[in-house]
Amino acid sequence: MKLGFIVNPIAGMGGRVGLKGTDGKEVLMKAIELGAVPESPNKAKKALEVLKSVKDEIKLFTGPGPMGEDEALELGFNLQVIGEAKENYTSRDTEIIAERMVDEGVDLLLFAGGDGTARNIYNVVGDKIPVIGIPAGVKIHSGVYANHPSSAGKVALKYIQGEDLNLKEMEVMDIDEEAFREGQVTAKLYGYMKVPFEPELVQNQKSGGIAGEEAALDGISDKIIEQMEEDVVYIIGSGTSTRPIMEKLGLTNTLLGVDIIKNKKLLASDANEKEILKHIDGNKAKIIVTIIGGQGYIFGRGNQQISAEVIKRVGKENIIIIASKQKLLSLEGRPLLVDTGDDEVNKMFNGYMKVRTSYTEEAIHKVKGL
Structure with a gap:
């Protein structure tokens, strides 16, 4: 079983400091100035910890350094790093790594981030391989995410162990962050990705208000x-x-x-x-x-x-x-x-x-x- 593992290292940093996301270099710098610290590495680790019992049964492909390698090495996984180590990583790096994982024939892609990360993955993966998201961002409207980091690991474990999980097409949603900061929610459906579906572990898409x-x-x-x-x-x-x-x-x-x-x-x-x-x-x-x-x-x-x-x-x-x-x-x-x-x-x-x-x-x- 070939498992892909990608971490967006800056996902979620805007949450506690009230910035409602970290899309864009200027917003990220402001978050850091306000004292924001990385959230996604620890959440990604919680998902990967669930898979330690089967680490000898999988071949793990991961991004370099903070994009997955650091967490995988800390937990003792044998891995193959895709991509070059660098000082700063962008959303384009996520897309390049995901695309190369598809070429490597990974059976399942586990990724940590928010709606922006889901969009990046969707841009190159589409419905080619199943995915499951580790919720680590501020904006998580998409249905491709598990309801908790450890739940993402549990879904991946069930899939790796051959449990009969339906592959369900789940929504990739994102909103305009600039409008979001002005109090306007402009959500857009970008497409669907295949998710091994377990109702107790995978979250629903956020629903809108109900009349009455x-x-x-x-x-x-x-x-x-x-x-x-x-x-x-x-x-x-x-x-x-x-x-x-x-x-x-x-x-x-x-x-x-x-x-x-x-x-x-x-x-x-x-x-x-x-x-x-x-x-x-x-x-x-x-x-x-x-x-x-x-x-x-x-x-x-x-x-x-x-x-x-x-x-x-x-x-x-x-x-x-x-x-x-x-x-x-x-x-x-x-x-x-x-x-x-x-x-x-x-x-x-x-x-x-x-x-x-x-x-x-x-x-x-x-x-x-x-």
Whole structure:
């Protein structure tokens, strides 16, 4: 079995610092200036660790240095490096390496990144070979990704061991990052890639809003505002479900970012992790988040600014989840998901949590830390 393994070493760096992606050299430099650190190497390693039990049964092809070689060597894999080592790598390097892996006849391509990386892989791979994505980016709308880094490894393991997994055509989606930073989501379907499909391990494509939610969200926002406590810092997560809260308070809302309020006044707009930590230091705080429709994530997708460290300081008991009944129903019984990158924090969420679904009602829903 020939396995391809590619890591986008800069994927996800824009999340905690509030940049909503790292497409483009200028944005990457800004992320580094703000203190961003690489996220994808550790996530890629979590996927590859699952395959250690079969490392003698596979031939691993990987990119040079931080594009996969470093992680594979650390875990003791025998490998063949494709591409030349260099100081900086670009999206074109991803495409070149993926193309050469196709030429080498790899049976499955495992790659770490976000929607931009999926696009790069799709540009040269198309439907020629099966792929599975390791979620490591800020933007993950595409259906080609597993729901957690270790899940990607589990899918690959099942495929390597010959389990009868259907190859399902899954969407490669991406959005315009510049428009995204201005609060506009312009998603585009670029094509489909074949994914060994395991429903419990592979994520769904993000679904859009459902008609009829407006009245429910109106009631939810009224209840949230009514219950707000004095001198408590409220961290308002991203999304259209939290927007009515800010609108009713007459405050500027960052649709795709995180805002901070106290005593119903705005403390910070589009805050990054450091700003959030600064404002909650020495203060009681609460987090208000919603659910990504169709996928079920409450943390770890599009709101990485609310990091594991922020969650630990705030406390699980001070997290308020809001969503319409329609959005919960769109999950078809699947649990809400948490993927903060910190196993201890993820496990903290295992169990059940309340979800505010209207002015008068709450639902109890299962939550799973990945």
